[in-house]
Amino acid sequence: MKDCLLCSIPIRQLTWGGLVGRSGDCICDDCRSGFERIDSQPSRSYFQETIYEKSLDTIHCIYSYNDSMKSFFHHYKFLEDAALAEVFRNEFLKLRPAVPIPIAPNFDHLKRSFAPVEALLPAANVLSILEKNTQVKQSTRKRGERVTSTNPFSIRSHVEVPEEVWLVDDIYTTGTTLHQAAYVLKEAGVKKVHGFCLAETLLKK
Known part of the structure; x- marks a missing residue:
């Protein structure tokens, strides 16, 4: 037991x-x-008539960002209980190749001992081809600021990209992070990008 x-x-x-x-x-x-399964395909209306409009071919979120999920992320990400990655790992077993949203290097205010999104994924599925080049967190921005923010992602040097990938993040709010990362992947030659998030929340205006 x-x-x-x-x-x-x-x-x-x-x-x-x-x-x-x-x-x-x-x-x-x-x-x-306590976890509310929703299996949603969230709206992408924020990105109509922008360069990001066709970046994501599909997007799927599994759970609602309810109180139980908030508590989970508090312990997992901010108290750095890495063992909690096991709770939802089965949800990601079929995603291959899975490209995790990376964390920015050298956070002075948040020096994590592990990469939260990548830790959710089975190691054999992970394709780490993205880099994040800013230390500004999307969670500190309002909705309008997120959608118009400068793209922080780039492709790692000297890597080959597949034709189709699963782009994985932990929480979907406006979808800015996924759309920006997907745009970079498409520019690098990926033909199809499927977004996949553990939880979906709504950002107040």
Whole structure:
């Protein structure tokens, strides 16, 4: 018996005496039930008639950014509990090649010990071909500032790009990050870019 990664309560596993719980899960049913699955295809209207309009061929978000998801990200990203990447890793198993949104290097105010988006992905699926060239976080910007911000991404030197990729981020708000990264990938020769996010939220005006 192992403990839930979120609440630390022991998880009951499958036994010979009867089917109890789910074998191999890393969180308990109570914690799992707090996540609201939405399987959405969020609006991309912010980018109509801009250079980013056709950057993403598809976009899919799995969960709502509700209170349970906010708590998850607080512990995962800001308290740096890297073990929590296991909670949702199965959601990303079929994404190959998966291009994670990178973090900017040398954050003076946020020196993370791991890359949160890349850690969600099975290592065999990861194709790290993007670089981020700014230390400004999108979460510090309002909606209008995000949509009109300078593109911070570039392709790493001396890398080959495939014809089709899954571009992965953790949270979808306006979609600016994904559209900017997808634009760079298309400019580098990628034919199709599919956006994929763990959670979707709405940014107030």
